[in-house]
Amino acid sequence: MPAMTTIATICARGGSKGLPGKNILPLAGKPLIAHSIAFALAHPAIDAVYVSTDDADIARIAAQAGAIVPYLRPAELARDDTPKLPVIEHLVAHLEARGDTVLRIVDLQPTSPLRAREDLDACLALSAHADLALTAYDCGFNPYFNLVEQQPDGTVRISKGDGLTTARQAAPRAFGLNGSIYVWRRAALRHAAAHGLWSVAVRAHIMPASRSVDIDTADDFALAEWLYARQHPSA
Incomplete structure (x- = not known):
């Protein structure tokens, strides 16, 4: 694998109490996580897409969708109360240990399938002026x-x-954070993994509420399906 500068990370744990198996439930004909993988693969600024998961089914489906799953996440990073930042840092450190160069990390939440290309474009532009660019909305x-x-x-x-x-x-x-997109500078991710997200300089791109659904329950999923159909009438 050649060295890279910008990667996408997608963190998808197998356990979900609100909606079991949500990361691989079918939305508009393909597993939920596949929407975020396809979104990342389609953007020219992203050199590779990696999925961190502890679940073999998620790993298989993610690989089929075109992502790289370098390992199954260790149990200590797959608990209900595990913060996300150490999980991303663990993945990036793994890539660096094998010789890859990672300068920027685009973290995509797999339960946010309604983001648009313009949202990532805006976050990438903001990342030139901040340690972290993230998405939020008027809640x-x-x-x-x-x-x-x-x-x-x-x-x-x-x-x-x-x-x-x-x-x-x-x-x-x-504004409310919607969790859809985070664009990190490498050094800032390392610092925030140890000291917390708000220990770095953060800028926000404001998304509309119609693209800000974060699926955690069956009702969230139904709303996302309805909005997706409205936003993709020919899909």
Whole structure:
């Protein structure tokens, strides 16, 4: 395998409590994970696509879709509570140990099949000015306006600010992370894997809500199917 500079990573654990087997459930005629693999393979900036999984069925289907699955993920990186950053770092370090050069990592969430080419293009452009470029969307909630936190006595109060903001338009802009795309500089990924995502400089590309569905439940899957059909009427 020749050396490379930009890779795509897709992390897909076998266990899912909300929707069992979700990463390989069929969406529009092909396994869910295959949509993210095809998306990455189609982009000229990406040199290779790698999948990190602990599941043999996911590994087989990912390989059939054109991704490289260099190993089955070790059990200590496949628990319910395993953070994603150490998993990506583990994969990149494995590639570097065999002699590959990785300068930029495009991490794609396999449960986000509705992203568009323009979303990745925007993140790649932002990555020239940040350690990490990621995607977010206007989720309709704002900690200054309509998000509350429960207090020790059981009451609730506004999450941020003094609670005097009465119009959404007057509140500072806030967005929800949708997890769809992360574009990392190599050194920043290494640092964040040890110190946390917010230890590096981050910029965000704002996606529409219609492309921001993250599939975790059967209802999410049904919504993604409906939106996918609307966005791909000839598929």
